[in-house]
Amino acid sequence: MSGESTYTPGNGLTRWLDDRLPVLRLVNDSFVDYPTPKNLNYWWTFGGILSMCLGIQIITGIILAMHYTPNVDLAFASVEHIMRDVNYGWLLRYIHANGASMFFIAVYIHMFRGLYYGSYKAPREVLWILGVLIYLLMMATAFFGYVLPWGQMSFWGATVITNLFGAIPIVGDPIREWLWGGFSVGNPTLNRFFSLHYLFPFLIAGVTILHVWALHVTGQNNPSGIEVKDPAKDTVKFTPYATVKDAFGMSVFLILFAYFVFYNPNGLGEAANYVEANPLQTPAHIVPEWYLLPFYAILRAVPDKLGGVLLMFAAIGVLFVLPWLDTSKVRSARFRPLYRQFFWIHLVVCIILGWCGAQLPSNVLFGSDTQIGIYDTRGEALEAVTTAAKEQGLSPEDDFKVEEHVEDNKLEFVASRVDFAFDVTDLSRILTIYYFLHFLVLFPVLGLVERPQSLPSSISESVLGKKAATAEA
Amino acid sequence: MADTHVEEPTRRDFLYVATGSFAAVGAAFAVWPLIDQMNPDASVLALASIEVDISNVPVGQQITAKWRGKPVFIRHRTEEEIKAAENVDVSSLPDPQTDAERLKKDPEGTLERPWLVVIGICTHLGCVPLSYAGEYDGWFCPCHGSVYDTSGRIRKGPAPLNLEVPPYEFLSDTKIKIG
Numbered sequence: 001m002s003g004e005s006t007y008t009p010g011n012g013l014t015r016w017l018d019d020r021l022p023v024l025r026l027v028n029d030s031f032v033d034y035p036t037p038k039n040l041n042y043w044w045t046f047g048g049i050l051s052m053c054l055g056i057q058i059i060t061g062i063i064l065a066m067h068y069t070p071n072v073d074l075a076f077a078s079v080e081h082i083m084r085d086v087n088y089g090w091l092l093r094y095i096h097a098n099g100a101s102m103f104f105i106a107v108y109i110h111m112f113r114g115l116y117y118g119s120y121k122a123p124r125e126v127l128w129i130l131g132v133l134i135y136l137l138m139m140a141t142a143f144f145g146y147v148l149p150w151g152q153m154s155f156w157g158a159t160v161i162t163n164l165f166g167a168i169p170i171v172g173d174p175i176r177e178w179l180w181g182g183f184s185v186g187n188p189t190l191n192r193f194f195s196l197h198y199l200f201p202f203l204i205a206g207v208t209i210l211h212v213w214a215l216h217v218t219g220q221n222n223p224s225g226i227e228v229k230d231p232a233k234d235t236v237k238f239t240p241y242a243t244v245k246d247a248f249g250m251s252v253f254l255i256l257f258a259y260f261v262f263y264n265p266n267g268l269g270e271a272a273n274y275v276e277a278n279p280l281q282t283p284a285h286i287v288p289e290w291y292l293l294p295f296y297a298i299l300r301a302v303p304d305k306l307g308g309v310l311l312m313f314a315a316i317g318v319l320f321v322l323p324w325l326d327t328s329k330v331r332s333a334r335f336r337p338l339y340r341q342f343f344w345i346h347l348v349v350c351i352i353l354g355w356c357g358a359q360l361p362s363n364v365l366f367g368s369d370t371q372i373g374i375y376d377t378r379g380e381a382l383e384a385v386t387t388a389a390k391e392q393g394l395s396p397e398d399d400f401k402v403e404e405h406v407e408d409n410k411l412e413f414v415a416s417r418v419d420f421a422f423d424v425t426d427l428s429r430i431l432t433i434y435y436f437l438h439f440l441v442l443f444p445v446l447g448l449v450e451r452p453q454s455l456p457s458s459i460s461e462s463v464l465g466k467k468a469a470t471a472e473a
Numbered sequence: 474m475a476d477t478h479v480e481e482p483t484r485r486d487f488l489y490v491a492t493g494s495f496a497a498v499g500a501a502f503a504v505w506p507l508i509d510q511m512n513p514d515a516s517v518l519a520l521a522s523i524e525v526d527i528s529n530v531p532v533g534q535q536i537t538a539k540w541r542g543k544p545v546f547i548r549h550r551t552e553e554e555i556k557a558a559e560n561v562d563v564s565s566l567p568d569p570q571t572d573a574e575r576l577k578k579d580p581e582g583t584l585e586r587p588w589l590v591v592i593g594i595c596t597h598l599g600c601v602p603l604s605y606a607g608e609y610d611g612w613f614c615p616c617h618g619s620v621y622d623t624s625g626r627i628r629k630g631p632a633p634l635n636l637e638v639p640p641y642e643f644l645s646d647t648k649i650k651i652g
């Protein structure tokens with residue numbers, strides 16, 4: 001669709017510039033005269049919304065960096081200084097912190113849009129891969145940024161994530177110390193994370209330029225999933241049509257954004273991060289930010305440390321090869337009756353995986369126990385468990401449990417045999433298996449067995465109906 | 474110019490390859506300082522050993538020392554805790570180690586049975602376990618539920634290894650040097 005340039009300089013100055021640096025031509029051809037399919041719906045406004053999010057994060061971030069101090073003794077206080085003393089510091093920080101969440105809301109909608117309408121399929125594989133790369137860079141940036149306030153969640157989140165690399169055989173420990181610049185997360189770690197947090201958004205901006213370039217080479221996909229045939233009938237100009245539609249989408253998105261910033265600024269955060277980092281005490285319950293929870297659930301679903309880490313990265317890695325896993329000849333789920341249903345199942349699975357990531361892994365969802373007895377001390381309860389385990393030939397570790405109860409202000413130890421328990425880990429395992437089945441089995445198989453519905457012959461026809469399209473012709 | 478079609482590498486080919494290889498090796502050397510600067514620096518390495526006075530830790534209590542930015546638990550175990558740690562079928566453990574293997578001798582050469590010194594970092598993903606908690610009254614990691622006994626050995630949960638015993642020695646009955 002990146003056809004001949006339609007730009008004609010209007011006056012002497014722009015003609016002079018166009019012969020030396022055709023930047024106005026580039027802008028015109030990319031964002032003014034650029035033809036967009038005329039059936040794009042509001043799910044297509046998230047590209048523009050994401051650019052806006054990146055802009056907001058970079059502007060607020062650069063300003064916050066003017067007031068922030070990346071030192072373990074000063075970082076926490078400097079964030080409080082921003083909140084209390086700096087003029088409008090509270091606003092800038094709340095925009096930046098919630099902006100990260102908004103960015104991820106938008107990117108998830110954008111990605112699932114692509115999954116639904118088959119935007120990753122040929123010839124848009126490179127476009128899709130660049131998008132997954134941006135998503136990875138976003139997660140890294142968000143992780144670095146979350147460490148900077150040097151609260152308890154910052155510190156322990158950084159500890160857990162950097163320890164993932166310790167799972168790599170042989171070179172794991174040296175890599176970890178190299179990442180830390182010490183023997184644990186400390187001042188060198190905070191300093192380099194600040195540096196990288198400043199760098200990565202510009203890498204995102206760079207890959208975004210490639211992403212838009214690739215988009216403008218292949219042209220946009222559209223809800224019907226069929227290619228533009230006659231630009232005169234199937235497309236409209238980017239400006240004013242897409243520009244105004246994007247602007248409206250951004251405005252609605254900003255209302256949601258403003259709700260969080262002004263009415264619920266800490267709703268998506270963790271209270272524990274308002275406690276300064278303490279390397280000697282781990283908070284009772286560590287959870288990552290919401291946008292990483294599904295992957296955290298996959299990590300914890302695997303009983304093996306290295307296996308969990310590999311599977312977690314594979315969950316994102318599988319997206320890179322998705323264009324070659326999908327065997328369907330039809331792009332849009334609109335015309336794929338089976339895939340359409342599995343798309344929604346997969347979406348729900350991802351959301352429940354996220355929920356699992358926020359729970360304690362040992363939380364029993366349903367199960368049944370038989371009580372052995374109630375004891376005054378843990379020792380007595382354990383003794384009873386050991387005796388019962390021996391008698392019944394079971395394992396005292398796996399088949400029994402001792403729980404603390406407070407009854408009438410008195411601490412009791414209840415020993416019981418676990419007959420059946422289905423906990424969060426079990427649920428995460430099932431969903432993790434489904435997550436990979438969806439990509440590795442369903443995508444190749446569905447394309448072969450599914451009978452797609454008949455496609456409209458053109459974008460114009462999909463918008464106007466068959467009759468009107470012929471009448472117009 | 475007729476001999477440019479000959480398959481034999483020319484003198485010019487050799488020069489290209491040699492120059493390219495030289496540049497690649499040079500670039501690799503130039504990159505190394507950029508990578509190595511991230512490793513622990515001299516000031517971090519200088520804090521590599523500490524001395525701890527353990528004379529005022531009563532039986533049944535523990536102190537936490539900070540060594541290389543990590544917590545080190547120094548636990549003065551009760552007779553009951555020592556017995557619990559010793560009376561375990563070692564072969565049933567995920568990371569088999571006897572209690573004695575995890576302890577050190579004092580300068581006179583007797584095994585200091587009451588003193589357990591371990592790095593207070595869960596071997597799963599690096600959280601600090603809670604002391605005197607969990608089913609064996611050793612340690613319990615709140616992050617992912619690993620349970621350690623009174624010898625700091627992993628008994629239950631996702632952690633693969635026992636709590637690490639740091640390098641340390643008894644300088645006297647009341648002083649240890651970690652690192």
